[in-house]
Amino acid sequence: MVDSHLHFRPFGGRPVPFEELNGYLNKSGVHHASIYGIGQMLPVDSDCTYYLNCPGTPVVPSMKNDFANAVNYMEAKPKDPDLALSMTFMDLNHPETIPPGIALYDKEFPGMFRWAGEVNLVKQALFPNHHTSATSENIKNWAPFMKVLRDRGIPITIHSDLGNDKEPLKYLHLMEETLRRYPQNKIVWAHMGLSKELSTMDPDEHIAIMTRLLDAHPELNLDLSWRVLEDQYFSKPGVRQKYAAFLDRYPTRAIPGTDFVASRDKDYSVYEQELEVTSRINKALGDKAFRHIALGQNYFRLLGLKKEAPEVCGAE
Template identity: 85%
Template sequence: MEATISGTWSMGRRIGITSATLAAVAVVASAGTSPALATQDCFDREKKPYTSVVDSHLHFRPFGGQAISFDELTGYLRKSGVRHASMYGIGQTLPVNSDCTYYLDCPGTPVVPSMKNDFVNAGNYMEAKPKDPGLTLSMTFMDLNHPETVPPGISLYDKEFPGMFRWAGEVNLVKQALFPNRHEPATSENIRNWAPFMKVLRDRGMPITIHADIGSDREPTKYLHLMEETLRRYPRNEIVWAHMGLSKELSAMDPDQHIRIVQRLLDKYPRLTLDLSWRVLEDQYFSKPGVRQKYAAFFDRYPTRAIPGTDFVAAGNKDYQVYEEELEVTSRINKALGDEAFRGIALGANYFRLLGMKETAPQVCRAG
């Protein structure tokens, strides 16, 4: 190390660099980091893609049937420029004897929580040990209607895959799309009984992504009280609200009303983070005239409180073009964001901070 710095000093004298610059190089060298990384260019939004470099909501396993292979899916991420992803399974799976790959195609068929997808994900991860993209394993088995089963499940994961799972969810508090498949919303009593496993997650600093529909077009806020009760009981947990509570069943809520609801909860609960995954947000809300600007202005006011994602489900009948489209569609909101929110969301700063990662997002170049 001394020889390296000494050589840098000699070169510095020859080319006349300042002592301040030399000191910065020395600090970088002593930290074991390449000086080139310390002086790398800022992110130029005019020249570089607006698509998110993080996919915080990616289902590596389908509800049923064959999955896209692990190697193929991670290849999709590299090809599309995604460098970090949360590796969700599908906690709610179709029966093994079902011919369905998607629950909506099979009304009446029960879709119930299971550990099998998480175990497959963990096995694939252990075998591949990927460095690029960086992946975060998530526990998706949790049955919020039967919380007594969750702590033993976490203990099993700890035994089989110690220290590997760093996220929880997507888990369903209330998901109306699953009602035909015998899903029922968790009750207030259920939520109260989450306390043991929520303490485990809190002690580990582990985020949990919760799918909690706000309501339907007929009753826009019918289920909002369930998410509010969750936040009230567990304000110190890192809770990620999947899709900001929106869904296909709630396609026409007044955007101003929705923003007011979400803003009130963000103000009241500092550990709440919004999940911007699923193209439904773009298709049903952001793409409407005048609406994108409202949400972009909202995210600019809360630039540290949202993370991006595709909600892509890796069923074997999909290919790279499908993933590429999902990433592009869910990233369109990024174009309307100010630089701080763009860095936090599209460039991953909020995701890195939520996970306590050492990774840093580049600064956005100043215009002009």
């Protein structure tokens, strides 16, 4: 029903056309999606479409993708799928630039942006492209724009790597400080903090950290997007059952997504595969978690939609 983490625009190069991507959603039965741009764009004079192929090329926050998404949305006015525009321009290392940016969005597209992110607190994959992690001082200075999001009930999806295989918890303190400073903001932790750089963490340790933070911070939600979760964790023997049991204990605290990046070198078959892979965990969930996660109830709640996911019928 829901793809809460879908990049309608690529890092660089041509995107899949807006109407074509909506067709992917219709064809696959997805009726609700968040329209992420990608705030961190390759330079306009770069031939690259993916930052990993261009180490040394700076990838910096920009408004271009958000504006393109908003214009495309206004022109198409889709009813199904129901799409939520997201502000992805936010540079968490320079928070003073964010309130004026939101004001510009308000002027140009009043009331249209209902989500924020995916924004990067720390993303190790971008380090070769001049990205650096935000600091504790940066996080402290988020207060003005976090208040705007809080007052409007806008969720923010934050990419914040836990760490890497050498130091699995190297960056955990950054998300902990974010949650401590902004306990009333709707914060969605992208990919549960996992990444390609962290492929060998003990699942029990990871689940214990997620459990501790969910218990301590009622507004924290987990994002289950990106096939890295399935490929590096859920698919290992005995591990899927552990994560399913964890999600069954917290059925109202996670949302699904593909993390598909709509560059023109991809087509429906790629989206279909990523949707299937990122949805495999749903088969292991109990009925309540399945309804809230896979059928969209948690996503509807975060967006403040007056919509109810269908109930799951009991087996006869």
